[in-house]
Each structure stands twice: as structure tokens, then as C-alpha cells.
Amino acid sequence: MKKEEVKKIKDWMSTEEYKEKNFNRKAIVINPERACQPLGAVLCAAGFEDTMPFVHGSHGCVAYYRNNLSRHFREPFAAVCTSLTEDGAVFGGQANGFEGFKNATALYKPKMFAISTTCMSEIIGDDLGSIVGNAREKGHLSEDIAAPYANTPSFVGSHLEGYDSMLNAIIETLGKKTDAAKTDIINIIPGFETTIGNINEVKRILKIFGINFLVLADYSNTLDSPLNGEYKMYPDGATKLEDVKNCLNNKATVVLQKYSTKKTSATLSEKLGQDVRIVKSPIGIKATDEFLMTLSEISGKEVPKEIEGERGKAIDSMTDAQQYIHGKKFAIFGDPDMLVGLTGYLLEMGGIPKYVLCSNGNEDFKKEIEDLFSAYSESEGEVYIDKDLWHLRSLVMTSPVDMFIGPSHGKFAARDAKVPHIRIGYPIFDRVNIHRYPIYGYSGVINLTTWIVNKFIDILDDTCDDAHFELMR
Amino acid sequence: MAVNFKEQESIVEDILNVYSERAKKNRKEHIGINDKETCGTCIAKSNVKSLPGVMTPRGCAYAGSKGVVWGPVKDVINISHGPIGCGHYSWGTRRNLAEGEPAVENFVPFQFTTDFKERDIVFGGDKKLEQAIKELHELFPTAKGIIIESECPIGLIGDDIEAVAKKMTDEVGIPVIPVRCEGFRGVSQSLGHHIANDSIRDFVVGKGEIDDSKKTPYDVAILGDYNIGGDVWASMKIFKEMGLNIVAHWSGDGSIEEMKITHGVNYLLLHCYRSMNYIATHFEEKYGIPWIEYNFFGPTKIKESIRKIAKLFDENIQEKSEEVIKAYEPKMQAVIDKYRPRLEGKKVMLLVGGLRPRHIVGAYEDLGMKVVSTAYEFAHNDDYERTTKEVENGTIVADDMNEYEFVELANKLKPDLVASGIKEKYVFQKMGIPFRQMHSWDYSGPYHGYDGFEIFAKDMDLAINSPSWKLVKPLWKK
Numbered sequence: 001m002k003k004e005e006v007k008k009i010k011d012w013m014s015t016e017e018y019k020e021k022n023f024n025r026k027a028i029v030i031n032p033e034r035a036c037q038p039l040g041a042v043l044c045a046a047g048f049e050d051t052m053p054f055v056h057g058s059h060g061c062v063a064y065y066r067n068n069l070s071r072h073f074r075e076p077f078a079a080v081c082t083s084l085t086e087d088g089a090v091f092g093g094q095a096n097g098f099e100g101f102k103n104a105t106a107l108y109k110p111k112m113f114a115i116s117t118t119c120m121s122e123i124i125g126d127d128l129g130s131i132v133g134n135a136r137e138k139g140h141l142s143e144d145i146a147a148p149y150a151n152t153p154s155f156v157g158s159h160l161e162g163y164d165s166m167l168n169a170i171i172e173t174l175g176k177k178t179d180a181a182k183t184d185i186i187n188i189i190p191g192f193e194t195t196i197g198n199i200n201e202v203k204r205i206l207k208i209f210g211i212n213f214l215v216l217a218d219y220s221n222t223l224d225s226p227l228n229g230e231y232k233m234y235p236d237g238a239t240k241l242e243d244v245k246n247c248l249n250n251k252a253t254v255v256l257q258k259y260s261t262k263k264t265s266a267t268l269s270e271k272l273g274q275d276v277r278i279v280k281s282p283i284g285i286k287a288t289d290e291f292l293m294t295l296s297e298i299s300g301k302e303v304p305k306e307i308e309g310e311r312g313k314a315i316d317s318m319t320d321a322q323q324y325i326h327g328k329k330f331a332i333f334g335d336p337d338m339l340v341g342l343t344g345y346l347l348e349m350g351g352i353p354k355y356v357l358c359s360n361g362n363e364d365f366k367k368e369i370e371d372l373f374s375a376y377s378e379s380e381g382e383v384y385i386d387k388d389l390w391h392l393r394s395l396v397m398t399s400p401v402d403m404f405i406g407p408s409h410g411k412f413a414a415r416d417a418k419v420p421h422i423r424i425g426y427p428i429f430d431r432v433n434i435h436r437y438p439i440y441g442y443s444g445v446i447n448l449t450t451w452i453v454n455k456f457i458d459i460l461d462d463t464c465d466d467a468h469f470e471l472m473r
Numbered sequence: 474m475a476v477n478f479k480e481q482e483s484i485v486e487d488i489l490n491v492y493s494e495r496a497k498k499n500r501k502e503h504i505g506i507n508d509k510e511t512c513g514t515c516i517a518k519s520n521v522k523s524l525p526g527v528m529t530p531r532g533c534a535y536a537g538s539k540g541v542v543w544g545p546v547k548d549v550i551n552i553s554h555g556p557i558g559c560g561h562y563s564w565g566t567r568r569n570l571a572e573g574e575p576a577v578e579n580f581v582p583f584q585f586t587t588d589f590k591e592r593d594i595v596f597g598g599d600k601k602l603e604q605a606i607k608e609l610h611e612l613f614p615t616a617k618g619i620i621i622e623s624e625c626p627i628g629l630i631g632d633d634i635e636a637v638a639k640k641m642t643d644e645v646g647i648p649v650i651p652v653r654c655e656g657f658r659g660v661s662q663s664l665g666h667h668i669a670n671d672s673i674r675d676f677v678v679g680k681g682e683i684d685d686s687k688k689t690p691y692d693v694a695i696l697g698d699y700n701i702g703g704d705v706w707a708s709m710k711i712f713k714e715m716g717l718n719i720v721a722h723w724s725g726d727g728s729i730e731e732m733k734i735t736h737g738v739n740y741l742l743l744h745c746y747r748s749m750n751y752i753a754t755h756f757e758e759k760y761g762i763p764w765i766e767y768n769f770f771g772p773t774k775i776k777e778s779i780r781k782i783a784k785l786f787d788e789n790i791q792e793k794s795e796e797v798i799k800a801y802e803p804k805m806q807a808v809i810d811k812y813r814p815r816l817e818g819k820k821v822m823l824l825v826g827g828l829r830p831r832h833i834v835g836a837y838e839d840l841g842m843k844v845v846s847t848a849y850e851f852a853h854n855d856d857y858e859r860t861t862k863e864v865e866n867g868t869i870v871a872d873d874m875n876e877y878e879f880v881e882l883a884n885k886l887k888p889d890l891v892a893s894g895i896k897e898k899y900v901f902q903k904m905g906i907p908f909r910q911m912h913s914w915d916y917s918g919p920y921h922g923y924d925g926f927e928i929f930a931k932d933m934d935l936a937i938n939s940p941s942w943k944l945v946k947p948l949w950k951k
Binding site for chain 2: 001006009010013018021022025026027028029030031032034035036037038039054058059060061063064065066067068070071074075076077078079080081082083084085086088089096097099100101102103104105106107108118119120123124153154155156158225227228229230231232409412416429
């Protein structure tokens with residue numbers, strides 16, 4: 001094609017007219033930031049001691065989850081499947097299930113299989129309960145190996161629901177409520193959290209608080225394991241199965257993500273009688289304050305002086321950098337809980353969350369963002385659910401922003417919009433070590449401020465003329 | 474050096490002992506010790522079902538069709554037809570580079586999906602697909618084709634994508650091509666290659682007009698180069714210098730418009746035999762166009778390949794080809810002089826797909842390295858037939874090698890480098906063994922051609938000789 005012709009079409013793609021067409025589409029989805037349920041299920045499984053994620057489905061699916069999770073964490077990710085093929089579609093997948101249990105037990109010796117499904121096993125109507133039951137009866141699956149199972153059809157919800165269903169199944173299957181007195185332990189459920197630094201930050205805060213805690217689905221060590229010359233398929237530091245068994249006798253459960261834990265939270269509070277506190281993900285000062293208040297309330301302990309000191313330092317870091325964020329417009333995208341947190345943080349900094357776009361958010365989420373806008377009298381902010389990154393492109397090309405914040409897939413639209421892009425969320429495939437740094441807590445405030453502000457300053461230095469290339473910024 | 478087959482056999486035997494009798498019998502047939510004298514296709518059983526539960530490295534038919542064959546074609550839109558996941562996972566993760574303005578001339582960096590929900594499963598998705606195609610045509614008017622890549626549910630719920638494709642081809646005026654690459658078909662991504670080749674045969678090949686006035690005796694097409702990290706550009710440079718005229722390259726940085734006129738070429742040059750032998754055979758049978766396999770990894774194989782291809786043409790090309798070989802020799806010698814002393818005698822274990830488990834061997838040998846085991850994810854008999862000639866006697870050759878076997882084999886063979894994929898990378902690095910991804914070139918490349926060899930050598934050196942590996946054991950544990 002001729003250059004002028006190409007340019008003409010590309011320019012048209014940045015117009016209001018194109019935006020309208022783009023927002024009118026009903027059937028095709030273009031560049032959505034959303035994965036499918038089983039990916040969330042296998043991630044959740046990686047947080048438990050000696051647990052092998054076991055997917056009832058074809059091996060192509062599992063190869064994809066393993067690839068993608070390994071790319072994000074830059075860590076090994078083990079998972080097996082039943083390798084269903086065409087005859088599975090005809091005869092059902094039970095025989096593959098039996099053989100899968102036997103082989104995986106012989107080779108990988110797990111204490112638990114965390115079983116999930118794919119679209120195929122869901123559509124052919126395989127019943128996981130009877131496959132597991134029959135496998136036990138016929139001796140293909142040892143009684144010593146726990147086998148919680150969850151239905152995780154890829155055509156419902158996203159990776160968030162898959163995570164939720166698997167966690168729910170593990171707690172329901174393993175947890176045993178007894179008449180014993182409640183412990184002083186607080187259960188912490190991070191949710192579909194792929195910033196390892198966030199889980200570590202929460203643990204650090206709890207330690208300073210002096211609170212005994214149990215993280216449910218703790219992969220902060222299994223997906224951040226040391227390189228010491230030895231490969232462990234099940235690295236140390238995951239949630240112990242014995243602890244899951246006892247978790248229902250713990251004092252309370254604090255849930256750090258609302259949208260990836262709906263089923264689990266409901267089961268815990270309504271069915272299992274847990275005192276469940278769902279907090280906003282502690283991103284920004286206010287959300288962190290609220291999280292600490294919740295901890296204080298449940299534990300009866302005052303917020304430690306040390307943490308209060310950290311709070312002051314974080315606010316100090318914000319005010320030092322205010323001028324670089326105030327009034328700047330941001331496009332943010334990714335999973336809903338993170339977006340609620342980032343919206344709060346940006347508003348605290350005087351930034352404008354111009355576009356908050358979520359490919360897997362619901363009406364509750366939308367309202368939560370709108371309430372935040374109202375609380376800060378933010379009139380320019382817009383929130384979009386069930387929209388994708390091609391919609392976002394239309395938005396930023398017609399009414400621009402200064403920065404993108406979100407997972408790696410946003411890089412294409414950010415390039416077209418010629419704005420910087422800070423990587424946060426899932427997945428991050430093109431920057432190293434970011435997921436090791438928290439955006440949670442007061443430390444997270446300092447990290448966020450540092451990345452965002454220094455990126456703006458780098459661009460200023462890279463693009464200004466000699467006269468404005470100043471020493472001080 | 475005499476090969477101790479007994480020792481190799483006992484290594485394999487040891488590894489297999491953990492399996493049940495039945496599984497052991499199955500896996501034993503897939504692992505052989507190379508013996509050029511006695512072994513043809515018998516070295517490893519292949520292209521059969523994977524055992525459930527073993528952690529096979531294999532992917533699915535969709536991965537083979539969308540990810541490998543169709544995905545790199547830049548001027549068409551690939552719809553991942555079905556639920557959200559497949560398109561998400563295969564979005565931008567194969568490094569098949571393409572030039573051209575994104576959204577106008579190049580649709581490779583996109584993820585298009587019909588995003589099936591429960592109601593689509595229950596009521597069928599044909600209407601949604603029709604609507605999706607209309608919308609795509611409106612939003613991306615310069616796309617030259619729309620490819621429907623079926624995910625598992627499509628075949629299970631009985632949707633008629635062929636009818637939709639036919640109807641919409643007439644309506645939108647560009648080819649709309651149905652590809653039945655549901656992930657449960659076949660035993661690996663290999664069937665997906667075949668299915669995609671067949672769809673190209675049925676809907677693309679021969680559809681373009683050949684302009685006879687532009688034909689030359691030197692017209693060729695490249696098949697089976699996916700332009701990972703720029704491979705096809707490095708290869709084309711050599712062919713051009715030889716005096717050949719490249720009419721089409723399949724499918725890296727490729728276009729459907731070129732595919733349509735490929736039947737006008739004189740020869741087909743085939744790099745990845747596994748994924749495109751089907752279409753090559755079709756061209757031969759229907760149009761009488763001969764195809765020839767070549768190997769552009771490492772100077773020894775490149776030289777052999779250039780001469781093999783040059784023989785098909787006249788003296789003019791043959792002379793130029795010798796000049797090309799001569800011109801690059803000092804550069805290649807400099808690469809070898811620089812890196813061979815740092816890599817001499819290092820042992821390599823391979824587990825890759827397609828052509829690589831045999832094709833890269835020569836490049837390692839050019840650097841003085843020794844491939845001690847090689848394994849395929851999804852090969853067939855004809856791949857093993859070719860492999861036995863390329864690797865030394867005593868090399869362990871394995872089919873569909875799973876993670877357990879790979880790790881155990883490494884514990885016994887103690888390689889200096891493992892070359893495989895992302896799923897394997899961090900496993901071996903945790904063991905303190907240097908690693909390179911050989912599907913994606915570990916975000917480097919190209920590795921094809923003379924330009925690629927220099928990068929390949931540098932990368933193998935940096936992997937093996939990085940000072941970080943010496944830090945793995947702390948002072949107090951030495």
C-alpha cells in the first residue's frame with residue numbers, strides 16, 4: 001500500500017467517527033485484558049504445599065497456562081492434565097483421569113491434586129466428583145492425596161472466577177470446623193495477586209503488628225524461589241495443608257480482593273461461619289489506612305508506631321513529587337481490584353484517572369469507581385466495563401492522556417498514543433522484576449510515586465531542548 | 474570414539490523405572506539411542522497420544538494452526554473463535570515479526586476473539602461469528618482475509634463455520650477461511666499445522682493471477698520460516714545475494730497476496746519440514762513445482778544448503794553462490810575463533826519442536842559443542858529418519874519427552890547447556906544449568922543465516938559463561 005493511503009486509514013482510526021463504530025461493535029472482542037478460568041485455578045493451586053495443579057482437559061490448554069505464568073513470574077510452573085483427545089469427546093474423560101492420577105502420582109508425588117476443568121471437559125459433561133470418587137474406589141488415586149475439584153469453564157467469567165472456585169474448593173474440601181476454641185490466627189486471602197511484592201508486604205505488616213496469620217494460597221515463595229542449584233517442583237513456603245485443615249477455627253479472615261474471591265468469601269462467612277472482612281486492596285494511603293484499621297479491630301492491637309512512621313514517610317514522598325502528577329491524566333486497565341486501588345491512589349495525588357477500563361469488571365466495580373470519582377469531585381474520570389484495549393485506543397486517540405498504567409498488553413495502544421506505560425498487574429511479559437516490588441501498603445505508595453514521577457522526568461530530560469535541560473527537577 | 478550403548482541404555486532404563494509397567498512400556502518405545510548403522514525410523518515411536526498426567530510439553534491443534542502457520546500472515550485477521558483464553562495466551566508470544574503499519578497492513582500484534590459465553594455454547598455461535606466478521610470488515614477495511622481458528626467448543630457444539638465462511642466471503646468480498654483446528658484434534662500441535670496447510674490449499678493456493686511478464690527463472694518461495702526474531706530477513710538476504718528472486722515467504726512476515734501467487738515459482742525452499750511439508754507436496758503434485766529442504770543454522774549447514782540449492786539453477790547462480798560462501802567465510806571464521814575456545818566440548822541437551830532438534834545440531838558443532846540428547850515435542854517418523862543422520866551415534870533421542878524425564882536425564886548427562894522452551898527454562902536455571910529458549914530465541918535473534926549465527930554464538934556464550942553461574946553456591950557452602 002502507498003504510504004499516504006496507509007496514513008489516511010490510520011488517521012481515520014483515531015477519529016470520533018471511528019470511535020463510535022468501534023464502541024458499537026457487539027460480537028468481536030479486540031485485545032481484551034482477560035484470561036480464562038483454569039489459569040486462575042492453576043495459579044491458586046501453586047499456593048499450596050506439594051500441590052499439583054491437575055487440569056481435566058487437553059494438554060494444549062495446560063501448555064498455555066504454564067507458558068504464560070512462567071513468562072510473568074520468570075519461574076518454573078508445574079501443572080499436569082488428562083490429555084483429552086477426540087475419543088474423550090465421544091467416550092468421556094474418566095479413563096484419562098484415572099491414568100493421569102496414576103502417572104502424576106508416580107512421577108511427581110504430590111500431597112494434593114487441585115483439579116480444574118477446561119471448556120472441553122465442561123461441554124462433554126464430565127462429572128469431576130464421580131471421576132475422583134471412582135478413581136479412589138478403583139485405587140488409581142490414593143486416599144493419602146487430597147483431591148479438591150472445581151468447575152472452571154473458560155466460557156464463564158475470567159481467570160478471577162477460576163482462582164475463586166479453586167480456592168473455594170480447597171477450603172471446603174480440606175477445612176474442618178471443630179468445637180475447639182478459636183485461635184488468634186487471622187486468615188489472609190490475597191486473591192488473584194501476581195505482584196509477589198504485595199503478598200510479601202502484607203506479611204511484613206502483619207509481622208510488625210505481631211499478628212499470627214495464615215495466607216491462603218501463598219505462592220509468594222513457590223513463585224519466587226531461590227536459585228541455589230536445586231530444582232524443587234514444590235518449593236518451600238506454600239500454605240501447609242494441615243493449616244488449611246485448621247483454618248476454619250481461626251479468628252477471622254481478611255480478604256484483600258473483592259472481585260476474585262466472591263464465592264470463597266460467601267462460603268466462609270455464610271456456610272462456615274467465619275468472620276470475613278473484605279477490604280479494598282491496600283493501594284494508596286486511604287485504602288492502606290482502612291486495611292490497618294481492620295487489622296487493629298480484629299486483633300485488638302493498636303496500629304504499631306513503626307507503621308505509623310512509614311505512613312508519614314510515604315506521605316512525605318507523595319508531597320515531594322506532587323507537582324509531577326497533579327492534573328496529569330491517566331489511562332489505567334487490568335483486573336478490577338487493582339483498578340479500584342490505583343484510582344484511589346491517583347486521586348490522592350491529584351492525578352486524573354481519565355479512563356479506568358476493565359475487561360472483566362461488573363456493575364459493582366463500576367459503581368465503586370464512580371463513588372471514588374464523586375468523593376474527590378472528579379468530573380473528568382470515565383469508567384468502562386466489558387471493554388477491551390482497542391476501545392481504550394479509541395478513547396486515548398480522541399481525548400488523550402499522559403500515561404498508561406496496566407499490564408504489558410497495553411503497550412500497543414500506548415505506543416500509538418505516544419505516552420509512557422508503567423507496567424503493573426497481570427501479565428507483565430516485558431519488564432523484569434517489577435512484580436517483586438509492592439504497590440500495596442505505604443511502601444507501595446513510595447514505589448508507585450517513584451515509577452510514575454521518574455518516568456515523567458526521564459521523558460522531560462529525553463525530549464527537552466538544551467536550554468531546558470536542567471540539573472534540578 | 475567407540476560408543477558405549479550399554480551405558481546409555483542403562484541411563485534410560487533407570488529413568489523409566491519409576492513408571493507403572495504399562496506406562497514404562499509406552500515411554501520406552503519413545504526413547505532411543507542413535508545408531509546410524511541400524512536405525513532408520515525405528516529410533517523413537519512418534520505422533521501418538523501423550524500419556525495423561527506426565528506433564529507433556531505438547532500444545533494443541535489450535536496452537537499449530539493459529540500460533541504457527543496462520544498467525545504470522547500479516548495482512549489477514551485471525552479470529553480465535555471460541556472462549557477468551559486461547560487467543561489471550563497466544564497473543565504476541567511467538568515472536569513472528571512482521572513489518573507494516575499495525576491495524577492497516579499488519580494484524581499480527583492483535584488478539585481478535587468471539588469471546589464465547591455460556592449462551593453461545595448453548596445456542597451456538599454462528600450468528601455471533603457472522604456479526605464479528607461484519608464488524609471486523611468495517612473496522613479494518615484493509616484486511617486481505619479473515620481466518621476463523623476454531624477452539625475446542627466449536628467442534629463439540631456442532632457449529633457450521635464452513636457455512637458462515639462461505640456466506641461471509643460473498644458478503645465482505647475477501648476470503649473468509651474456516652480452520653477446524655479444535656484443540657482436542659490429534660495428539661499435538663502437529664495436526665494443527667496439517668489442518669492449516671489444508672485450509673491454505675483449499676482457499677488460497679492458485680487464487681492469484683501470475684503476471685508472466687514478471688516471471689524469471691530464479692523465482693522461488695520460502696516455506697516454513699516464521700521470522701522468529703527476524704529469521705526470514707536473515708535468510709532472504711542470502712538468497713538475494715545468490716541471485717534468487719523471492720516471490721513469497723511462508724509465513725513469517727508473509728502475506729496472503731503472496732501465497733496466492735506462489736504457484737508461479739520454479740522452486741520451493743523448505744526450512745521447517747514438519748509444519749509445511751503438506752503444502753509443499755501439494756505444490757509438487759498439482760503444479761509440478763519441486764521443493765528442497767535446507768538448513769540455515771550455522772555456517773557448515775548454510776554452506777551445504779547454498780550449494781544444494783544452487784545446483785538447481787544455472788551457472789550464473791552457482792557462481793554467485795560460491796561468491797556468497799566465500800564472502801562470508803572470514804566473518805564466520807572470526808565468530809568461530811572468538812567463541813569456539815569458550816564453548817569447545819560443552820554438552821547440550823535439546824527439547825524443541827519442528828525442525829530444530831536436528832537442524833540446530835550443526836550450529837552447535839560449528840562451535841565445538843556436542844549435542845548429547847535431542848528430543849521432539851511433536852515429530853513424526855520422517856523427522857526421526859532425518860534426525861538419525863544429523864546426530865552422532867550414542868545420542869539419546871526422545872519423543873514427547875516430559876518434564877520428569879527431561880530433568881532426570883539432565884541429572885545423569887550433566888549438560889553445560891539446556892536448550893528448550895519457556896516451560897523448561899526456569900526448571901534448569903534453578904538447577905544452576907545455563908539455558909536458552911530455542912522456540913523464541915529467548916527474545917534475541919535472528920538465528921538463521923550468516924547474520925543469525927553470529928548472534929547464536931554470542932547468545933550461547935553469554936548463557937554458558939555468564940559470571941552469575943559461579944555465584945550459585947555461597948562461600949559458606951563451598
